[in-house]
Amino acid sequence: MALGCDNSGSDSNDTSKDTTTASESLLAQFGDAQGRFSEETMQALLEYEDTSNTLALVQLIAVSDAYSFSDYESSIESVWSSVGGSTVFMSTVAATMFAEREFSAIRIAEFPNINALLEAINSDNFTTSINTLYEASTDQTWILGTPGNLPFEPSGSFSDPSLDNLDEDEAIELLLSLGVLDDSGEAVSLYTNIDVMIDMIVSDSPDPFFMMNLIDFYETAQYSDGRETELTGEEANSIYGETIGLILFSYNSGPSYSMDVDIVLTEDTIDWEKIMIVRYASRDAFLNAFLNPAAQEALEHKEAGLENTFVYLTELTETGTEN
The missing domain is CATH 3.30.70.100 (Alpha-Beta Plaits)
Known part of the structure; x- marks a missing residue:
């Protein structure tokens, strides 16, 4: 004001x-x-x-x-x-x-x-x-x-032996086979950081980590195919959220913190609306969830809903506590 x-x-x-x-x-x-x-x-x-x-x-x-x-x-x-x-x-x-x-x-x-x-x-x-x-x-x-109030705290571990001991070339082949990369090696989705994805596949770390998501919604959802819709950006993103949520739970992962933004106190250029932190049981859990065909298909709703987003892969500090 x-x-x-x-x-x-x-x-x-x-x-x-x-x-x-x-x-x-x-x-x-x-x-x-x-x-x-x-x-x-x-x-x-x-x-x-x-x-x-x-x-x-x-x-x-x-x-x-x-x-x-x-x-x-x-x-x-x-x-x-x-x-x-x-x-x-x-x-x-x-x-x-x-x-x-x-x-x-x-x-x-x-x-x-x-x-x-x-x-x-x-x-x-x-x-x-x-x-x-x-x-x-x-x-x-x-x-x-x-x-916000979340229904439960995600916990537990997850390991996928098929992802063990893969090198960078094998990681790229995996992403190509799953349609995450196109034939030129570029990411199909706007929100896929290929370098980080490859690092996660190559890493065999069993430890949990947290994705910090800063979110700014479109007022009206904007689909890349130009379809007309009455969905708000938040409603479109919730379609993705419902799909990925069910998948995450099967890998002992899920939202661990949610916040509706009231004031951005610093002089930022983006008027953030929501913050969501998702706890993943391991790199393997993230890869299995994100690379799931249903999750990949639902990404169009996330892209249609978010005008701006920052996403950071974070690990608890030594003085932090596991959720």
Whole structure:
């Protein structure tokens, strides 16, 4: 919500000035990093209407100084805990599947309500922590929203012996045989990162990992064949979601975190609408799910539904916990 300016001298104008001052004061709490935020987003925080429900803050960070980042993590956790908040997800980006920006660390903190978050931001220790983060990073995205309720927590492992000990040439042959690559070796789907796919096939890692998805929907679904539709982008993507969801569950995988976006706090060019984190039991689980013919066929609905998306392959940090 953009802030207006009225020089009429009325009482309503005085209130506007007071509100603007509050947003400026809140922005100043971000210290050296305030250039990455805006008065507009601070105003949105101050006007946030839901004061009773749990709130989640998602941070994507391009870390440039690991030592300073470690100092930031220690100090900011004290800030969060002082208001009843806590970090609930910590991961390191292992590969960028599909994105225009590179990040290396992902953090999610939850708070009892908006008032708790504002109290944390208004503390001196917050400013000190953010100054440390500014020195430790080259890029950040902060996204605030409402965490969703998922039916269950995916768990367990999965291994496919047929994918063991494959080299790069064999990986390419596999992708060709399954129709993921065309005859020229190009990906058929917009959202297929061939280099990462090959690395996953060659890797025999049995460990689980997490796909972080930032999502911005088309208002109306846009199918590549030009078909007319009344589906919204979100509705089209849900068709894909219903198909892939059933497949994921059969490989001990599935969504582990969901959030509807309320405010993109940083100065981003994309107005994100949803965040979804999917837990995969292993590389083998991901490959079996993604390469499933039904999943490949349903990809057209995902492509029709998403105007923008960033997707990162992440692994839990040592201090993280398995879901």
